[in-house]
Amino acid sequence: GAVVSQHPSWVICKSGTSVKIECRSLDFQATTMFWYRQFPKQSLMLMATSNEGSKATYEQGVEKDKFLINHASLTLSTLTVTSAHPEDSSFYICSAIRDTSEKLFFGSGTQLSVL
């Protein structure tokens, strides 16, 4: 299957700082990437859809100025949590699809802890 790499897997930061999470498709070109957030024992909640070379589409209730998404190439999308606060602590997961395939492949996730 397709490989999606996500980095870092863990990050601890102070309140008010910014954190960048990278998502890479290693063996295919991902025209579309998705960013999800998952709280303990809850489902994945879609935050935004990222298309290469265009602005991300954010879901209702997700602050686009707080969660900056950049999809600069067909293999890389980044999520930057700006001015992080403790309530932003969560598990963030990216996913990617190959061309118009219906199958979604996920990264390994990033656990963000904001102190």
Next chain:
Amino acid sequence: QKEVEQDPGPLSVPEGAIVSLNCTYSNSAFQYFMWYRQYSRKGPELLMYTYSSGNKEDGRFTAQVDKSSKYISLFIRDSQPSDSATYLCAMSEGLTGGGNKLTFGTGTQLKVEL
């Protein structure tokens, strides 16, 4: 009412048992149905993918879709301790590559005991 309902468990079974995991949904427009396995603090891994109604088998895993009842199932035969994980159902109205979103269930935590 959530669009996709899934019993969170936990579900505990002895090794070798047949496991049945289920989801119900309310959106009759869903056509693509998936099951993902997620180990603790890892990203979900695609297990099974089905389109419309019917059965699909892959090794020890069988996925069933009953669109008339808006009910999907995942069966695991000869369950192993390594199957212990959270199983998420997911579904969409169309191809995710075509801009359709996946809607996930909350996941069922499964524990297979020796």
